[in-house]
Amino acid sequence: MEEQKSSISKTKKFKLWLDSHFQQYKRVWRLLKKPTTQEFKLISKVTAIGLLVIGAMGFLFSLIIKIALGGLFK
Numbered sequence: 001m002e003e004q005k006s007s008i009s010k011t012k013k014f015k016l017w018l019d020s021h022f023q024q025y026k027r028v029w030r031l032l033k034k035p036t037t038q039e040f041k042l043i044s045k046v047t048a049i050g051l052l053v054i055g056a057m058g059f060l061f062s063l064i065i066k067i068a069l070g071g072l073f074k
Helices: 002-031 037-072
Strands: none
Touching: none
């Protein structure tokens, strides 16, 4: 009997949790809008610049490490 109560309690808790999150998701979905062409282009440019900067940093770090370690093993 006790096991049945706990499973019902867990089921109710899960349903409340699910309903709560579903309401939050619905609220966010209502606020969303499709970006304008200008917004989309700006977001794309910023993303591309970020990727290039991070890639350049990684390349420079690897170059520095190769030069530093390359001098040790000659």
